[in-house]
Amino acid sequence: MFKTLFKNKTEWTGFVVMVVVLAVVLPLLLPIFRLNLVGKYLTYAFVAVGLVLLWGRCGVLSLGQGVFFGLGGYCMAMFLKLEASDPVSTSIQSTPGIPDFMDWNQLTELPSFWVPFQSFPFAMLAVIVVPTLVAFCIGWALFLRRVGGVYFAIITQALALILSLGIDGNQGLTGGRNGITDLRTLLGWDIRSTSAQYILYFVNLLLLFSCVVVSKYVINTRMGRVLVAIRDREDRVRFSGYNVAVMRAFTFALAAMFSGIGGAMFVLQVGFMSPSLVGIVPSIEMVIFCAVGGRLSVIGAVYGSLIVNFGKTAFSEASPETWLYLMGGTFIAVVMFFPNGLAGVVERIYKSSRLNNMLVGLPKVGRYFKQVSGTSDVSLKNSSTEAGK
Amino acid sequence: MSLSTEHEYLLEVEGLGVSFDGFKAVDDFNFYMSRDQVHVIIGPNGAGKTTVLDLICGRTQATSGSIRFNGKEIRGKKAHRIVRMGVGRKFQNPSIYEGLTVLENLELSHPKGRGVFSCLTFRRTEEIQKRIESVAEEIGLSDLLDTESSILSHGQKQWLEIGMLLMQDSDLVMLDEPVAGMSVRERAETAKLIKKISANRSIVIIEHDMEFVKQIADRVTVMHLGKVLAEGSMESVQNNPKVIEVYIGH
Numbered sequence: 001m002f003k004t005l006f007k008n009k010t011e012w013t014g015f016v017v018m019v020v021v022l023a024v025v026l027p028l029l030l031p032i033f034r035l036n037l038v039g040k041y042l043t044y045a046f047v048a049v050g051l052v053l054l055w056g057r058c059g060v061l062s063l064g065q066g067v068f069f070g071l072g073g074y075c076m077a078m079f080l081k082l083e084a085s086d087p088v089s090t091s092i093q094s095t096p097g098i099p100d101f102m103d104w105n106q107l108t109e110l111p112s113f114w115v116p117f118q119s120f121p122f123a124m125l126a127v128i129v130v131p132t133l134v135a136f137c138i139g140w141a142l143f144l145r146r147v148g149g150v151y152f153a154i155i156t157q158a159l160a161l162i163l164s165l166g167i168d169g170n171q172g173l174t175g176g177r178n179g180i181t182d183l184r185t186l187l188g189w190d191i192r193s194t195s196a197q198y199i200l201y202f203v204n205l206l207l208l209f210s211c212v213v214v215s216k217y218v219i220n221t222r223m224g225r226v227l228v229a230i231r232d233r234e235d236r237v238r239f240s241g242y243n244v245a246v247m248r249a250f251t252f253a254l255a256a257m258f259s260g261i262g263g264a265m266f267v268l269q270v271g272f273m274s275p276s277l278v279g280i281v282p283s284i285e286m287v288i289f290c291a292v293g294g295r296l297s298v299i300g301a302v303y304g305s306l307i308v309n310f311g312k313t314a315f316s317e318a319s320p321e322t323w324l325y326l327m328g329g330t331f332i333a334v335v336m337f338f339p340n341g342l343a344g345v346v347e348r349i350y351k352s353s354r355l356n357n358m359l360v361g362l363p364k365v366g367r368y369f370k371q372v373s374g375t376s377d378v379s380l381k382n383s384s385t386e387a388g389k
Numbered sequence: 390m391s392l393s394t395e396h397e398y399l400l401e402v403e404g405l406g407v408s409f410d411g412f413k414a415v416d417d418f419n420f421y422m423s424r425d426q427v428h429v430i431i432g433p434n435g436a437g438k439t440t441v442l443d444l445i446c447g448r449t450q451a452t453s454g455s456i457r458f459n460g461k462e463i464r465g466k467k468a469h470r471i472v473r474m475g476v477g478r479k480f481q482n483p484s485i486y487e488g489l490t491v492l493e494n495l496e497l498s499h500p501k502g503r504g505v506f507s508c509l510t511f512r513r514t515e516e517i518q519k520r521i522e523s524v525a526e527e528i529g530l531s532d533l534l535d536t537e538s539s540i541l542s543h544g545q546k547q548w549l550e551i552g553m554l555l556m557q558d559s560d561l562v563m564l565d566e567p568v569a570g571m572s573v574r575e576r577a578e579t580a581k582l583i584k585k586i587s588a589n590r591s592i593v594i595i596e597h598d599m600e601f602v603k604q605i606a607d608r609v610t611v612m613h614l615g616k617v618l619a620e621g622s623m624e625s626v627q628n629n630p631k632v633i634e635v636y637i638g639h
Contacts, residue, residue, distance in 0.1 A: 222502050222511040225493060229486045236484045239446065241472040241503050241557060250505045 005216050010350075014299050015212070022302075023205055032194050039201040039269045041309040042208055044069075046262025048290040048301035049211050050255030055287070056295035057219060058251045059231030060148065064156030065259050065286050067163050068131035070278030072260025074167075074174075075130055077273035078114060079123035080183040080191075081175075100182070105172030113173075120187060127264040128257060135256030139249035146245075148234075157280055164279035179274025183267065191268055204265045208302070211258045215298045218254070227251060288331050294343025303342060399424045399591050400445070400561055405454035406615075407444060414440045416615040418454070422561070427583060427592045429602050431626075432612035433635065438595045439481065441612070442563050445593075446478040447471045458561065473503070477559030481566050483546035485553065487539035491530050494538050494549055495521045498556035520556070528552035528582065544575035548582065555586060562586070563593045568601050580604045 006012040026038055047065045055061045087097040095108045102110070116122045138159070142152060167174045175181070183191070190196055218224055230237050230244055238244050267273045276282070285308075293304020311330065315323035338345050400422035407415050415437045422428055430438050443449040445456055447468040456464040463471050472478075486494050499520070502511035525531045528548040533541065538549060547567055554562050567583070568576045576598070583592060583605050596602050602609065602623060609626045611618040619629045626632055 218509065221509055222497070223505070223508040225486075225489060225497060226508055228488065229497060232488065233484060233486060235448075236480075236486070238468045239448075239472055239478050239480075240498050240553065241469050241500065243467075243469050243503075246505060247508075 004220050005213060007220055011216075015216075018212075018299050018302060019209065023202070027198070027201070032197055035201055036197050036269060037313075038306065039197070039204050040266060041306050042204055042302070043262040043266040043269065044286055044289055044309065045208055045302045045305035046211055046265070047255075047259040047286040048293060048305045049208075049215055049298055050258035051287060051290040052295055052298050052301045053215055053218060053227070054251050054255040055290065056297075057224060057231065058227040058248060060248055060252065061153045061287070062156040062252070062255070062283075063153045063280070063287060064158075064160040064283050065255065066160050066278045066280075066283035067156070068135060068256035068259035069263040069266070069282070069286070070163060070167075070273070070275070071131040071134060071256075071263065072127045073263030073267045073273040073277065074180070075117070075123055075126040075260070076264035076267040077180040077183060078117040079120065080186060080267065081180045082110075082114065082118050083186070084182060084184050099175070099180070101175045101178070101180075102172055107172050111173055127260055131260030131263075132253045132257040136249050136253040139252035140245065143245035143248040143252075157283065160278060160280050160283045164275040167275040167278065175274075177275060179272055179276070181272040181274075183271050186268065192271060197269065200265070200269050204269065207261055207265060211261065212298050212302065214254075215258075219298070223247075288327075290341075291331065292334050292341050294341030296340055297343030300341055300343030300346075307342070398422055399459060400593075401455075401457040402441075402445065403455050403457075405441070405444060405451055405456065407440065407449060407451050407453075414615055415444065415451075418612075418615065419617060420610060422591055422593065423608075424591055425587060425589060426607040427587045427594065427605050428608045428610065429594045429596055429606040430610045430612055431596060431599075431602060432618070436612040437615040438612055439565055440615075442478065442565055442593070442595065445471075446476055446563065448478075469503075472557065472559075473500070475558065475560035477554030477557050477562045479547075479550050479554060479562070479564045479567065481569065483543065483550050485538050485546055485549050487537075489538060490535050491525065491538050491541070491549060492521055492534040495524055495552055495556050498553040500556075500558055524552045524555045527555065527585065529578065544571050544579075547571065547579070551582065551586070559590065561591050561593065565595050566597065567594060568596065568598055576601055 006015065022038075022042070027035055030038065047069055051062070051065060081099045085097060085099045090096045090098070090100065090103070093100065093103040095103055098107060098110050117126070142155065147155065167179075168177050170176065185191060191200065218227075226237065226242060226247060229240075230242075230247060234244055237247075263273070263277075266277070289305040289308050290301050291304070292308050293302065294300030308327075308330075312323070312327060315326045319326065334341060340347070398421045400420070402418060402420040405415055405418040405420075406413060418437075418441060420441070430441065432438050440449065444451045445463075447463070447466055447470075451464055454464070455462060458471075458474060458476060461474070463474065463476070466474075486497060489497065496513060496517065499517055501517065502508045521534070522531065525534055528551060530541075530545060530549060530552065533545070538546065541549060551562070551564070551567065564583075568579050571579060580601060583594070586592070594602075594605070606623050608621070609623050610620045611626055611629075611632050613635050618635065619626050619632050621629075
């Protein structure tokens with residue numbers, strides 16, 4: 001099992017370093033306001049990790065992952081909003097007991113699709129199931145018709161537009177452009193308190209690490225090799241007896257599930273959900289996080305989400321007029337000069353003979369680094385047999 | 390083959406036709422394939438040979454006719470379903486998974502683990518390992534199991550792809566110009582390999598190299614303009630005046 005998750009010591013080290021940085025170093029160094037910000041950025045990492053599987057491994061670029069982030073987020077937000085809209089605190093409304101935005105839009109009772117979201121177990125299940133199921137159905141329909149490449153990217157982008165406009169245009173049912181705001185408690189527990197923010201940060205980490213582990217498992221099993229085979233030689237895979245459409249739909253659904261969890265954790269940590277997190281721009285940004293981190297590396301995608309978001313904050317503070325151009329320029333530069341993102345750069349440094357020679361003196365460590373140089377993350381080559389010894 | 394008593398032919402193709410924008414690439418094509426035989430399809434360029442293979446394996450959908458494999462109609466089925474029924478296809482250019490080792494290429498072709506969940510839980514058992522080794526020996530790549538397949542020679546890649554079809558447990562193996570670009574020695578090796586593997590499966594081959602065809606063919610079909618021009622042993626086909634006129638004569 002362990003060998004399936006981590007092909008060699010270096011992969012294991014990479015994972016441990018990430019855990020230590022996110023779970024120990026950052027919480028000790030940062031004040032809660034900044035840590036909460038990191039937590040928010042890490043909810044995008046769920047999407048980026050999913051994109052590593054879908055785009056990096058399986059070769060399917062989706063420009064609509066915001067849809068699934070949004071679906072998971074809205075499922076969570078609907079539950080929290082209903083909890084915040086109890087008849088006592090909404091007693092000044094003309095219809096007490098329904099969310100405030102419904103009251104403003106002259107709704108007099110809860111729409112039927114909102115009703116099941118009063119149940120906590122249902123809402124939690126919906127966070128997982130709704131994005132997964134929607135993605136599987138869309139994926140199945142498209143991949144069966146062999147829609148791929150640019151066409152798939154455009155269709156998913158259209159989906160992101162449709163969903164964000166749909167939410168926008170139905171203010172009474174969805175909260176419209178403002179989104180669902182003023183979320184306070186989860187089962188009576190105040191999610192805005194400092195202690196809750198700490199706890200949610202760590203719950204978020206735990207879920208993110210689980211997604212990372214699941215992704216690593218998928219990548220290192222036969223499934224991972226089939227996915228790369230589909231990316232590189234789709235036709236041959238079909239004639240090896242695989243149903244390519246099902247494999248792709250599975251990957252799309254898995255990536256959507258990760259995104260949905262990320263969306264739900266976003267709502268808990270930030271306290272609102274709005275169509276601005278669902279549409280085209282956030283969906284494309286999520287692809288940028290993945291590309292900058294390295295679209296082949298799960299751990300790279302996590303760092304990518306953090307770094308790009310911090311960069312965004314820094315750029316926008318330093319130069320409010322041109323920060324978008326700076327962001328765009330960075331993305332173009334990364335794609336042109338480092339097609340495998342930060343993870344690719346780190347790997348290249350390991351590979352450089354200088355470092356290798358430096359490490360010859362340390363026989364044991366040197367050997368691990370040599371293993372890395374022998375097994376590029378890009379290739380399908382499975383070195384587990386070697387590393388296990 | 391346990392089913393051999395039920396159906397005389399492994400593959401029966403009747404009245405097969407396909408047209409691309411009105412151009413009939415294959416027209417009223419009939420083809421019967423016995424068990425454990427090597428059947429070679431020859432014909433001038435553009436005769437429709439590769440298209441026939443594409444139609445049988447589901448890569449292209451036929452517009453008319455029927456294709457029965459082991460007595461079951463396979464026309465209109467999806468490519469991966471036809472593969473799972475036991476039809477293997479090798480493409481003209483070697484198409485293997487270049488980033489994988491020889492062993493992993495063979496492993497990926499093993500019928501176990503073709504579904505999502507069986508794929509996620511797949512383990513290389515003793516039995517599968519043995520099967521990989523025996524196939525590797527058959528195709529002469531035993532010593533190269535851990536070699537990345539991208540660095541194999543052209544001939545070795547062709548053999549690896551044949552090995553992948555053997556791993557798939559195909560009853561019918563279809564090879565599109567398996568010796569194109571091979572050296573004389575490699576051709577001889579390939580002929581031996583094909584003879585060996587035809588002992589318990591049927592093989593359809595498209596080939597241009599007449600010397601090679603003579604060595605391996607049990608039966609030859611000559612195609613011309615999408616139709617069958619002649620069929621029989623190599624000798625009878627070679628002496629057929631119609632064939633000489635369109636093909637062998639010049």
